[in-house]
Amino acid sequence: MTPHYSIDYCPRCGAGLLGIRICGLGTDEPHGLVVCDECESIWLEPDVTTPHQYPDASDARCPKCSDPLWGPQSRWATSADLVQLGWQDRVDPQLNGEPDDHIA
Template identity: 35%
Template sequence: MISPSDTPLPATYYIGFCRQCGTGPLGLRTCGDCGNVLVVCDECDSAWVDGEVDQLPATTGVTTLPCPHCQSDVFEEPGHWSTPEELLYCQWLNDSIGRGDVTVHTSLTPPPEDDSVV
């Protein structure tokens, strides 16, 4: 019999922690309808359309989370946590990394000890 601990979870990618709620990791999630990568707080569901997470979020979810680009619910299929391939082609993310604004972490490895709230 397979238990949940026997089945590895896929990595989720995040860029820090939420200033809105103070605790949630800022995950990278892909809208299943328009394909845009969003920054989504895994705790309070605040969402940003790019890496400017020091600004107010574009939307905050209650029971659904509408994509700021196309209004589809990014928590419903086919929305999903972003894959490495999707992140590779995400222009705003690559620009933010190039400027040193964000660093992408994975849920499979802990962040550096000096990683602070974004």
């Protein structure tokens, strides 16, 4: 699945988009992640100069809450999610995917 909002191309694999995900939906502590849609590198901040990590490829988990990276508590961020995270200024508009009204 393609991210709705991305900050850049992945500096690790050079092919993926660094999509913004929100995780912890339905909890008191929703949090943002930056995830490459190709190699699954994860950044905890919308800044690729910060350290990144690779999840276990067979059982990818969120580094913050340890729930499944692709689980139901997580999704590619919507525009409202970006505002909640305070990351709306980090998006590169040229990399935007589908508009919000196409989110399933």
